Amino acid sequence: MKCWLYLHFPNLQLDTLFGESEQPTALVHGTRPKIVQVNALAHAQGIHTGMGLGSAAALCHDLNVIAYKPEKEHEALEGIAKWLYLVTSDIVIFPPQGLLLHVTPMLTLYAGFENYWQAIRQHLAQQDVCYHYSTGFSPLCAQLLAEHHQQCLTQDKALLQQKLMALPLAKTGLATKHIEALHRVGTQTIEALTDIPMAELARRFDIDVVNYVGRLLGTFHHPLQEYRPSESFSAHLPLLYELSHTQWLEKPLQRLLVQLESFLRLRNQVAYELTLTLIQRDQQTVDVIFNAAQGEYRHTAWLILCRLHLESVTLTHPVIEITLHVTRLGEMESQADDLFNGRQGKQSHQELVSILQAKLGSHHVYQPHFNDDPRPEKSTQYCQPQDMLPQPQRQAQLRPTLLFTPPRPLVDPVTIVQGPERIATGWWDNNMLIRDYFIACSHDGRWLWVYRTPEKTWWVHGLFS
Missing domain, CATH: 3.30.70 (Alpha-Beta Plaits)
Incomplete structure (x- = not known):
């Protein structure tokens, strides 16, 4: 059978x-409120389903x-x-x-x-x-x-x-x-x-x-519509009491993150971005976005990122419900961890970026990127860590670690060690630049990157570490 x-x-x-x-807690329903669900504490007070709200209130104040x-x-x-x-x-x-x-x-x-x-x-x-x-x-x-x-x-x-x-x-x-x-x-x-x-x-x-x-x-066919879940993750959790501080959201959020971990584990996936919707009193909603630059599935790792991010969130109204859903998913990539003990005292670059973004905000974390502009001031730019920019075609050249912005006048005597290297460019954006660069050594042992203008003035542009 x-x-x-x-x-x-x-x-x-x-x-x-x-x-x-x-x-003691009870759920009521109907125009003449009747008890439809009770917890164990309310049941111990003599409250049962089908009872009127007035009778229940008389039994338990x-x-x-x-x-x-x-x-x-x-x-x-x-x-x-x-x-x-x-x-x-x-x-x-x-x-x-x-x-x-x-x-x-x-x-x-x-x-x-x-x-x-x-x-x-x-x-x-x-x-x-x-x-x-x-x-x-x-x-x-x-x-x-x-x-x-x-x-x-x-x-x-x-x-x-x-x-x-x-x-x-x-x-x-x-x-x-x-x-x-x-x-x-x-x-x-x-x-x-x-x-x-x-x-x-x-x-x-x-x-x-x-x-x-x-x-x-069982002699007649019983038509049934089978359930098919969506491939995306979304979990909702109503709260028994209003929460007015973000640190109180940690425990209900942890319950949803545990469900997320099981969802991702079975699909061999990681999440790169989560959206937490805070449903406030009077049905006002606030969306809080969490990012993991490397992609993460563990609820413990996500909880740390969420905790850091929520420190900068201020609630204007108490929260009565929360919803968590995954905005960006990806396949889990293999990592070269120890076979028996896992990763030992090692934090990847992407994990550090995730923590910094959660603590400071995603719009306050950047990384430098080289481009093909030969002008020293414009040879690097700042971009988001997750941005995939093309690699420059220009060959690497000897350049100082620190550039002075703006350049400083050269006032101390120096010894020219290498040069000149002429940079004459910038005609395409009306920022024409003509300079002769030298590597020089000062009397106190500092290695400087200096240049001479067509007007025969000397400037210090950088310092080698």
């Missing part, structure tokens, strides 16, 4: 809120109340589906709180159901969410058993049917009018419903009931 696994997340929006405070938003729960469900896609393939989203996994195609890869379930369970443990589960011989069978906390992990169809038949019709997904019509003829359980022949069921009830029973028993 085909085997399905359904995962039901009853407190998904509450579980995915980031917060470390030990305070310090209850933290948050509005339930189905769209936020659907985003969280898609995030878990994307996370599980790293270890299993056929996933179907049952919004707002369920995921259906097709187990049968994965059994060969994992050499049995036990290994497959262990991989799913260990992968889900990193999400830190509460869930109920069950297998089933049909998608609806697995869904019903999981939503009613059966925690059943078996491929025995007889046992699954036994557990399924005991459920009342009120627990099914049938419309209320169909359930009431079935109750009027004495049909109270799924077992009683399935005992009615299909022909009789089609004659006396709506076609929706027939289709539901056929799909529940």
Whole structure:
């Protein structure tokens, strides 16, 4: 038989809120607010789902109340589906709180159901969410058993049917009018419903009931739309409390960076640029861009860069949600590290550039680049470290390490050692230059780069180190 696994997340929006405070919390929904999700502390105070907000507030005066938003729960469900896609393939989203996994195609890869379930369970443990589960011989069978906390992990169809038949019709997904019509003829359980022949069921009830029973028993085809994640990484995290300082963003950001590391590792990729969107009160947004010149996948390395960059960010309003997505990806390049101990006391040029850019800002870090202009003042230019500029065709010449800007008049006696080297150029941009350059030695031992103008004046232009 085909085997399905359904995962039901009853407190998904509450579980995915980031917060470390030990305070009773409940989610409310509806025009007459009803409790739809509670945490363990609120449950210990006697608050349960379906209770009115007034009754809940009377039981717990310090209850933290948050509005339930189905769209936020659907985003969280898609995030878990994307996370599980790293270890299993056929996933179907049952919004707002369920995921259906097709187990049968994965059994060969994992050499049995036990290994497959262990991989799913260990992968889900990193999400830190509460869930109920069950297998089933049909998608609806697995869904019903999981939503009613059966925690059943078996491929025995007889046992699954036994557990399924005991459920009342009120627990099914049938419309209320169909359930009431079935109750009027004495049909109270799924077992009683399935005992009615299909022909009789089609004659006396709506076609929706027939289709539901056929799909529940696995005799009718159940059309499903499989989930396919995008190749880009994007993760969203709502916060339980407002955060008004950037240093408080470090822990929720670390959770997203850990997910990013797993995403990049499995694809053998690195990220060069990340965008952190800070959603502030009143839905104002601020984008913060992080760069890694070398490309990085480790969450620890990205956390250092993010921490340095956030030091220069000032929040005008408290942050209530954060979103992290990758702007630029690339293939991971091999590095010549020690086989057993990895890199020992070594920081690459690109890593240093990344740290400097994070600390000072990307527009304050430059590197010199040689060009083909023969004029000393214009023979070098500053560019961004990641810019790929063409290499100059001019041959390297003996030049001083330090140039004086502007040149200084030569006032001390010197000894000419080498020269002259005439530079007469610059006609194309109306900055004509005619000079005779010499290498000279001063009386105190300094090696100078001096030049003589057509007017016979002498200047010091540079100093050799």
